[in-house]
Amino acid sequence: MLATTKLTYKYANSKPIFYPDIKVEKGNALLILGQSGVGKSTFLHILGGLMPPTSGKVVVNDISMNDLSPKELDKFRGSNIGLVFQKSIFMQALTVKENLQLCRKLAGLIPNDHRIAEVLARLGIPHKLNSKPNELSQGEQQRLSIARAVISEPSILLADEPSSALDDEHCLAVTDLLREQMESENCALIIVTHDQRISDRFENQLSLTPKNKQI
């Protein structure tokens, strides 16, 4: 499903970061833990196809993302990878439904309003279909973020600090929601966080430490 080999990333005027090889299968979850500054977000951006690694490979569904042209990579990302960010950002001019329709369109998928209704129902916000994003509460917006990440039927669900800003109760709720989506969509789930509170919810864990930066 997703496998990396010998990924490194080097920022200008800084030592390169070496990432351990990871492999995540469908229906499995991986928690990547690490303190700030260990290259955690960079890792997520590389996995999400948002930026290329300095060296090494990311293979998703047997396709090496490094080998794709920028345009192909855009489409590949849209249809294979669902990203959930800490901040909830939506097209404010569009309704919830239109936001999700747009995502499917950009991913090159056929329109499917039935799926939109189903995903929103699964995330507990079916009644917000025709609301504008700014009419949603914080919690609802986060659910919508997850809905958007899964609407295009991705094989990898990537979440960047999904729980960090939340209190204990909501923190676990969000984690559970992500796991549920992973199960219903039968995709791989990778969560990148420094939030230790959710660590006992995941069997597969990887800790990024400052030593990755040395050598």
Place this chain on the structure above:
Amino acid sequence: MNLAKVSWKNVWAKPWSTVLSVILIAFGVGLLSLLFIFKKQFTEQFDRNQAGVDMVAGAKGSPLQLILNSMFHVDAPTGNIKVEDAAFLFNPKNPYIEDAVPLSIGDSYKTFRIVGTDNSILEFYDAKIDQGRITENVMEVIVGAKVQAETQLKIGSTFFSSHGFNEGDLEHDHGAPFKVVGILAPHNSVMDKLIITDYRSIWEVHESHDHSSDTLSVNQNSITDDLDSSVVAAVPPIITDFPVKDITSILVRFKADKKRAIPVINMPRNINENTTIMATSPTYQLNKLLANLGAALKAVSYLAILIGLISALSVFISLYNNLKERKHELAMMRVAGASPTQLSALILMEALYIGLIGALLGVLLAHGGLWIISGLLNAQFHYALDAWRLNIVEIALIVGTCLLSLLAGTIPAIRAYRTNIIDSI
């Protein structure tokens, strides 16, 4: 939910800044468009009503007023002249003059002007009788299509004329009334708004109550105050039979092969210098008028272009500002699979929408404005403009505005193209 729709929704997500840009564009385009179509239709009216008239002669005064009064039937006459003084123009032996039509102007019916002339005016304008016949006797009239439509005069209707051109002017209500014998087919020229009668009818009307001191020349078919129509009809007179009578002006056409002859070119000046009447060339006067008008229109068109440029700036500022706020949204679209080109397209489409709406609204405003102007002109002068006719230049104006809008959207579009996903999420 395609990009075009997203773009459309974005345009209206910030209605006030969009409305501002649209209004600015609409005013710029509207003004330019109005100027253009007004000038065009104005010129067309002039062209249509020129009827091949090469020279107009009348009482001394303002040459432009003489033209406006005698050919376009607006403004007051410059005064009257005696037939005698202009007799040389009616001389069939004149080697340069093809024909000359006398006009007696000054009376009206329900604000439509009555022109005393002879039937050759129909040939001048190439106007055709739709119903009835041409006038054969005094006090008979032919009415233009517009006159008929607005006054409901029919063949056989009779009416009294008013002295002057305004509603409520003194009515000539004694003596014989005018009688409609013919109705002209619509001609799309000044003929539509005229009531045409024999020049002697005008004399008849005026002399029947003021008994002017005119002494008629003794002539086999001279007419007296109690004019006998049957006598007149039997032997058609020629106007030079009435040397002491008044007429307002004379429309003159030169012989086709003599138009460039030196005596013809000098004729207006010769007449002005050597006779008591005035003569002028309509082409010269109208070109002078259009040149003056053109200078004023040019000044307004510069203003319109300035508004147009300001509106383009407004489109640019509005898109550019929105872009800052929407940086995150654009990055999110990239995450969801949008290419940089698609983001540029999104912004350019927004610019295009604003330009297109503004331009269409502007053209609509211009035609609405023309419609109002046309109403005023119609009420005052019985001239109607074709307010809703779209011109090719307006299409070009719309396309041009869209292109200008796209140009204004270029820099924001380039910035959208360069949206950095990592920094913006």
